Structures are given as C-alpha cells and as structure tokens.
Amino acid sequence: MEQQADAAGFAMWLFLLTEVMFFGGLFTAYLIYRNWYYPAFVAGSHQLDVRWGTLNTLVLIISSFTMAMGVWCAETRRRSGLVLCLILTFILGLGFLGIKTVEYSEKIEKHHVPGLHYSLQSFTHPETDAAAVKAGDKPLPPDMARHTEIYFSLYFAMTGMHALHMIIGIGILGFMIFRARAGAYTTGHVTFVENFGLYWHFVDIIWIYLFALLYLISRHA
Amino acid sequence: MSATIVSLPDQSTARIPKVNFLTKENGLLSWLLTGDHKRIAILYLISITFFFFIGGALAGLIRLELLAPQSDLMATDTYNKVFTMHGVVMIFLFLVPSVPATLGNFLIPLMLGAKDLALPKVNLLSWYLYVVGGILVLVTMITGGVDTGWTFTTPLSTHYVNTNVLTTGLAVFVAGFSSIFTGLNFIVTIHKMRCPGMTWFRMPLFVWAHYAASILMVLGTPVLAIAIVLVALERTIGIGVFDPAKGGDPLLFQHLFWFYSHPAVYIMILPGMGVISEVISTFSRKRVFGYTAVAFSSVAIAVFGFFVWAHHMFIMGVSNYAVLVFSLLTMLVAVPSAIKIFNWTFTLYKGSITFETPMLYAFGFMGLFTIGGLTGVFLGTSGTDIHLTETYFIVAHFHFVMVGGMLMAFLSGIHFWWPKITGRMYPEKISQLAAVVTFIGFNFTFFPQFILGTLGMPRRYAAYPPEFQILNVFSTAGATILGVGYLLPVLYLTWSLRYGEIAGNNPWQATGLEWQIQSPPLTENFTEIPIMDHEAYDYEWLENQNLARQKAKEVASVG
Numbered sequence: 162m163e164q165q166a167d168a169a170g171f172a173m174w175l176f177l178l179t180e181v182m183f184f185g186g187l188f189t190a191y192l193i194y195r196n197w198y199y200p201a202f203v204a205g206s207h208q209l210d211v212r213w214g215t216l217n218t219l220v221l222i223i224s225s226f227t228m229a230m231g232v233w234c235a236e237t238r239r240r241s242g243l244v245l246c247l248i249l250t251f252i253l254g255l256g257f258l259g260i261k262t263v264e265y266s267e268k269i270e271k272h273h274v275p276g277l278h279y280s281l282q283s284f285t286h287p288e289t290d291a292a293a294v295k296a297g298d299k300p301l302p303p304d305m306a307r308h309t310e311i312y313f314s315l316y317f318a319m320t321g322m323h324a325l326h327m328i329i330g331i332g333i334l335g336f337m338i339f340r341a342r343a344g345a346y347t348t349g350h351v352t353f354v355e356n357f358g359l360y361w362h363f364v365d366i367i368w369i370y371l372f373a374l375l376y377l378i379s380r381h382a
Numbered sequence: 383m384s385a386t387i388v389s390l391p392d393q394s395t396a397r398i399p400k401v402n403f404l405t406k407e408n409g410l411l412s413w414l415l416t417g418d419h420k421r422i423a424i425l426y427l428i429s430i431t432f433f434f435f436i437g438g439a440l441a442g443l444i445r446l447e448l449l450a451p452q453s454d455l456m457a458t459d460t461y462n463k464v465f466t467m468h469g470v471v472m473i474f475l476f477l478v479p480s481v482p483a484t485l486g487n488f489l490i491p492l493m494l495g496a497k498d499l500a501l502p503k504v505n506l507l508s509w510y511l512y513v514v515g516g517i518l519v520l521v522t523m524i525t526g527g528v529d530t531g532w533t534f535t536t537p538l539s540t541h542y543v544n545t546n547v548l549t550t551g552l553a554v555f556v557a558g559f560s561s562i563f564t565g566l567n568f569i570v571t572i573h574k575m576r577c578p579g580m581t582w583f584r585m586p587l588f589v590w591a592h593y594a595a596s597i598l599m600v601l602g603t604p605v606l607a608i609a610i611v612l613v614a615l616e617r618t619i620g621i622g623v624f625d626p627a628k629g630g631d632p633l634l635f636q637h638l639f640w641f642y643s644h645p646a647v648y649i650m651i652l653p654g655m656g657v658i659s660e661v662i663s664t665f666s667r668k669r670v671f672g673y674t675a676v677a678f679s680s681v682a683i684a685v686f687g688f689f690v691w692a693h694h695m696f697i698m699g700v701s702n703y704a705v706l707v708f709s710l711l712t713m714l715v716a717v718p719s720a721i722k723i724f725n726w727t728f729t730l731y732k733g734s735i736t737f738e739t740p741m742l743y744a745f746g747f748m749g750l751f752t753i754g755g756l757t758g759v760f761l762g763t764s765g766t767d768i769h770l771t772e773t774y775f776i777v778a779h780f781h782f783v784m785v786g787g788m789l790m791a792f793l794s795g796i797h798f799w800w801p802k803i804t805g806r807m808y809p810e811k812i813s814q815l816a817a818v819v820t821f822i823g824f825n826f827t828f829f830p831q832f833i834l835g836t837l838g839m840p841r842r843y844a845a846y847p848p849e850f851q852i853l854n855v856f857s858t859a860g861a862t863i864l865g866v867g868y869l870l871p872v873l874y875l876t877w878s879l880r881y882g883e884i885a886g887n888n889p890w891q892a893t894g895l896e897w898q899i900q901s902p903p904l905t906e907n908f909t910e911i912p913i914m915d916h917e918a919y920d921y922e923w924l925e926n927q928n929l930a931r932q933k934a935k936e937v938a939s940v941g
Binding site for chain 1: 500501504562566567569570571573574575600601602603604605607608609611612615619620621622623628629630631634637638641
C-alpha cells in the first residue's frame with residue numbers, strides 16, 4: 162500500500178515534468194518572438210488590464226492555499242473540512258475562469274483575436290484607444306504593429322492552454338467533492354487528493370509565469 | 383549448425399501449466415478490462431501487428447508505383463497521401479510502441495521480479511489511447527487521407543493543403559499520450575518495483591534500454607503535442623505563430639517538431655538494442671561484455687539524442703554556426719552506438735555461439751544497424767548532407783536503422799520470448815528460413831536506394847527519370863521478398879499456438895528472472911517474491927541451480 166502511494170506520487174511528478182515540457186514549447190516560442198518584436202509585445206501587453214490579471218493571480222494563489230488546506234484536512238481525517246476546502250477551491254477556480262471570460266470578451270470586442278478581423282487600430286493609431294493612451298503608447302510603424310498579432314497568438318495559446326488545464330482541474334474537483342462527502346479520502350487513502358494538489362499548484366505556478374510574461378512586460382524600473 | 387542450446391521437456395509427458403495468465407479468466411471483457419501487464423502486452427501485440435500490415439500494404443503500393451518511371455498506378459496527389467499514411471502508421475502506430483508496449487510491457491515486471499507495472503490502470507489507459515489514435519488514423523484514411531508527409535511541415539500543413547490534417551494531428555496527439563503513459567509507467571516501475579537484491583547494475587540490459595527510451599518518451603512527446611496543438615490552432619482559427627505573413631516563423635515549427643521527432647528515433651531503436659543484448663548473451667552463453675558501458679551507452683544515447691535535432695534542418699536556413707554545432711553533436715551519438723556494437727561483438731568472441739532464429743535476426747540487426755548508423759554520420763556531416771538530404775539516400779538510411787535495425791530486433795525478441803509468452807515453441811527450421819528471407823529481401827529493397835540517392839533521385843515523388851528504373855525495379859522486387867519474410871512469421875507463429883512443441887520454463891537456458899518461472903507465467907508472475915542474489919547474465923549461477931535441482935530429484939527418487 163505504502164509502495165503504491167509512493168509510486169503514484171513519483172508518477173505524478175513525472176507527469177508534471179511532461180507538462181513542463183508541454184508548456185515549454187510555448188515559452189520557447191514566446192522567448193524568441195519577444196526578442197524579435199519587443200515593441201509589439203510591449204504595445205500588446207498594454208492592451209491587457211493589469212487589474213484583472215492581478216485579481217486573477219490573487220484568486221489562484223488563494224485557491225492554492227485552500228487546496229493545500231484540503232490536503233492537510235485529508236491527512237488529518239477531517240471530512241467536513243476537506244469538503245469545505247474543495248468547494249472553496251472549486252469556486253475560486255470558476256471565479257478565475259469567469260474573470261478570464263471578461264478579459265477574452267474585451268479582446269473580441271476590440272478585434273484583438275488573431276485570425277479573422279484582426280485590427281491594428283490600437284497600435285497604428287494609439288490615440289484612438291483608451292488603454293494605449295493611458296500607457297502613453299507611440300504609434301508603431303505598420304510593420305511592427307502587424308507583429309502584435311503574434312503577441313496575441315501567444316497570449317491566447319498560452320492562457321487558453323492554461324484555462325484548459327483549469328477546466329480539467331475543476332472537473333476533477335467536482336468529482337472529488339462528490340467522493341469526499343462520502344468520506345472517500347478521510348480514511349487514510351490520501352494519495353489522490355495529494356496528487357491532485359500537486360496538479361493544482363502546478364497550474365497555479367504556470368499562471369504566475371504567464372502573468373509576469375504577458376501582463377508585466379514593460380513594467381520594470 | 384547442428385549445435386543447439388534448446389532444452390525442451392520430454393514432449394510425451396510435458397503439459398502447459400493449467401493455471402496461467404491466459405487461462406485465469408475467460409471472455410472478452412476479462413481482456414478489455416484487464417490490469418495484467420502481460421495481457422495488455424498481448425492486446426498491444428495484436429493491434430500493432432494489425433497496423434504494421436496496413437503500413438506494409440501502403441509501402442507495397444509505393445513500391446508498385448515506383449516500378450515504372452511515370453506516375454501510372456496512382457495520381458501524384460494520391461501518391462503523396464500513400465507515403466504520408468505509410469509514415470504516420472509505421473512511426474506512431476508501429477515503431478514507437480513496437481518493442482516497449484509489447485515485449486517491454488510483458489517483460490519489465492518479470493525481469494525486475496515484480497507482480498505488475500507500478501500503475502496497471504494507467505497501462506490499460508495507454509492501450510485505449512493507442513486504439514483511439516489508431517481509429518482516428520483509420521478515419522483519416524477512409525475520409526481521404528492526408529498529404530503533408532508525416533512531418534506536418536508548416537506552412538504546407540497550415541495553409542496549403544486541404545486534407546485531413548486535423549484528424550491526423552489529433553491521432554498523433556492521442557497516440558503520443560499513450561506513449562507518455564507507457565514511458566512514465568516504466569520509469570516509476572524501474573525505480574520503485576525492483577525485487578530485493580535487484581540493484582541498478584543487476585538489471586538486465588533490456589530494462590536499462592527501456593529506461594533510457596522512457597526518459598525520451600516522457601520529455602520529448604509533450605513538445606510534439608504542443609507543436610501539433612499550435613498547427614491545429616493555426617489551421618482552425620488562424621493564430622500566427624508559424625505564419626510568416628504575420629511575422630511568425632515556420633522554422634520554429636520544425637525546431638519544436640524535431641525536438642521530439644529526433645529523440646523519437648531513439649525511442650524506436652533503444653528498446654530494440656535491449657532485445658539484442660539479451661539475445662546475444664543467451665546464444666553465446668556469455669555475460670554481455672562491458673555490461674556497465676552498454677548500460678550507460680543507452681542513457682548516453684538518450685541524453686545526446688536531445689541535442690541533435692537541428693540536423694534535420696541543415697538546408698532549411700538555420701545559421702552556419704548552428705549547423706557546425708549540431709553536426710558535431712550528431713557525430714557524438716555515434717560513440718555510444720558504436721560502444722554497443724563493439725561490446726556485442728566482444729560478447730560473441732570466444733562464446734559458444736548457436737544459430738537459433740532470434741540469434742539470426744540479431745546478426746541481421748548488427749550488420750544492418752551498423753550500415754544505417756554509419757550512413758547517419760554521412761548525413762550528419764553538413765557538406766555531404768546538402769547533397770544527400772531529400773534524396774533516396776535518406777530513405778535508405780532510416781529504413782536501414784528502422785526496418786533493418788528495429789524490425790529485426792522486434793522479430794528477434796518475438797521469437798526469443800514466444801515460448802515464454804505462449805508456452806510453445808515456434809517451428810525452428812521455417813523460422814530460420816524466414817529470418818534469412820527477410821535479410822535478403824531487406825538488402826534487395828533498400829541497398830539500391832543508397833545508390834539512387836547518391837545519383838540524386840529525390841524522395842517523395844511518384845515519377846522519376848527513366849535511367850533510375852533498373853535500381854527501382856530491384857528495390858520493388860526486394861520488397862516483395864521482404865513481404866514474404868514478414869508474412870511467414872504470422873503464419874507459423876499462429877500455427878504454433880496450437881501445434882508448437884511445449885517449451886517448458888527455460889528452453890534457451892537463459893539467466894533472466896523471467897525464465898525461472900513457468901511458461902506462460904501466472905497472473906501474479908511469481909508465487910513468492912524472488913530475491914536476486916547474483917549478477918545479470920550469470921551462467922554459472924544457472925548451472926549450479928540446474929545441478930541442485932537434479933540432485934534434489936535424485937535424492938527424491940532414491941528416497
């Protein structure tokens with residue numbers, strides 16, 4: 162039994178390693194294009210609302226805390242505590258996705274979704290765009306402005322993949338809440354909760370990198 | 383040639399053990415829901431054989447088309463689809479899972495003295511993912527195929543073709559996760575499930591090779607997955623990461639793709655090398671020469687294998703300095719590969735060699751893999767690569783490694799462990815014949831392609847200048863012989879399931895833990911947890927075991 166839990170934990174770490182490689186491909190693409198098209202990336206990032214991003218970072222960090230508490234509750238066999246923690250994590254996860262939806266719909270309205278109808282208006286004529294005015298953007302030459310589409314391609318690919326992981330996580334959380342109420346994890350079989358905790362923290366950490374890389378590009382001393 | 387090490391029990395009294403993993407439970411569901419690594423191995427064996435023959439039929443079509451210089455059997459775009467599907471099926475549905483998912487699945491727990499893999503359910507899940515991937519490939523084929531080549535090169539795959547890139551991409555994505563789960567399971571099992579006394583340097587080299595291949599599966603495959611996701615996003619909604627019109631770089635796709643797909647060739651070949659180590663040792667009755675060097679050379683291939691990917695892109699506009707570095711690193715991979723070949727050769731030196739079928743295939747492997755590997759050095763040299771790349775020289779090179787190497791190793795392993803898996807021997811004479819036919823057919827098929835490549839015949843075209851015809855006819859004729867060589871084992875191995883001689887526990891007198899138990903094994907593998915008290919390939923230990931058993935029998939009969 163102990164050997165099995167041990168093996169499952171090790172397997173989970175290996176799985177997270179494959180996840181690191183999975184996101185690694187995206188981070189590599191980001192690194193290259195940010196070096197090539199730095200001004201476009203700065204202008205693109207000014208179109209994101211740092212307040213939403215910060216709020217979402219907080220939401221996820223708190224959800225990681227509630228998840229960690231959940232693992233502790235499972236280990237110390239507190240059933241109602243575990244259920245409460247899982248439900249809180251579940252709600253916070255949904256909250257994150259809700260905020261993300263608000264952000265995405267802003268992008269759709271401003272035609273900042275790469276592909277069809279992508280608009281360069283905010284970058285070639287920043288005076289017409291509130292967010293760009295606020296950041297004090299200068300007009301980008303058309304050639305560089307075009308590359309903001311790469312920035313938004315990466316923005317959607319990276320946050321999209323992250324959101325997909327969140328959705329999968331929330332699905333599993335729902336299943337776990339159901340099982341935890343029946344007392345499945347508070348009789349000593351905590352492996353599943355522990356491994357899910359690892360997954361949840363991993364998704365959280367990915368977000369923290371995404372937040373810094375996508376929202377805070379030009380915000381340094 | 384009359385010398386043999388085969389020692390079978392007296393056929394008039396021998397019986398297949400009544401209780402074994404095959405007979406434990408009956409009914410289709412007991413197979414489809416099984417957690418037993420041995421049954422999953424058999425599920426995999428059946429499914430990969432199915433896809434091997436689909437891929438083989440496609441190869442047959444390619445060779446038929448190339449019999450004459452004009453594109454007369456099929457239209458050129460159909461030809462593109464046929465060679466693409468051949469590549470996709472053979473690589474993702476046959477070569478990658480071939481040895482690990484069948485023999486590896488069956489043998490790793492047995493060799494380590496464990497009851498099962500560490501995560502039996504994940505193992506079953508990996509088979510289902512494989513099946514889903516396989517079905518998606520079949521759907522692609524039925525609904526019109528895909529013609530990007532198995533490499534999905536952008537911007538061809540994202541902008542210019544109107545075929546089923548998405549279903550194929552999804553198939554590869556899903557099959558990729560099947561392979562990740564297999565690799566992950568092996569790594570965890572090898573770390574956590576070794577029996578008492580089974581130290582890292584007492585493990586059979588088969589296990590070491592799988593360990594190295596698993597590292598590649600776990601670290602490489604996800605990068606392929608994300609590359610395919612980006613291609614799919616570009617095709618569907620039009621994000622621009624690989625689109626030059628938007629400032630993206632198609633070369634980035636190739637970097638991501640080959641970051642997996644170069645290590646993938648080591649995923650394919652390393653488990654085969656593991657098989658060869660076992661077979662060479664058993665049929666020369668000697669411990670593998672330089673055990674530690676062979677073990678570490680597997681890991682070295684895995685590590686170096688991650689740093690050579692750009693040699694697929696020498697003519698695609700990577701910088702000269704990158705070419706220089708990647709060329710040098712590529713040649714470094716030749717070192718651990720050569721260590722293996724030399725050590726196997728030294729194992730043969732002064733050994734008591736016998737020529738049973740697995741050994742014949744292993745000899746085939748050593749010769750053909752050496753040619754395949756050395757021509758890889760030609761291709762790793764940027765000067766010669768610029769002349770030879772995109773010609774039939776490349777085709778011949780990787781078929782020497784993959785078909786001449788890996789497929790020979792797979793067949794060697796299947797014959798070697800057939801008695802353990804089924805409890806019955808395959809018929810020796812006809813299978814020796816099949817091994818020889820395969821070897822001859824193989825050389826007839828692919829050796830002319832080296833010449834065609836140096837003469838400049840490009841790959842991926844349905845038509846070619848008439849002066850190349852004679853060599854192409856040779857190649858197609860060889861492919862026919864090769865086809866016979868592959869059909870024979872299917873026939874006689876099926877025959878042997880019922881009529882083969884009863885093998886007993888250890889027909890080869892081999893030393894691995896898997897040979898010390900009944901054939902076919904029990905579902906739980908070992909009646910009591912074994913204790914490993916000797917090194918791998920210790921033939922003296924085996925002899926002492928046999929003597930002790932004989933003595934015990936004599937005492938019993940006297941008593």
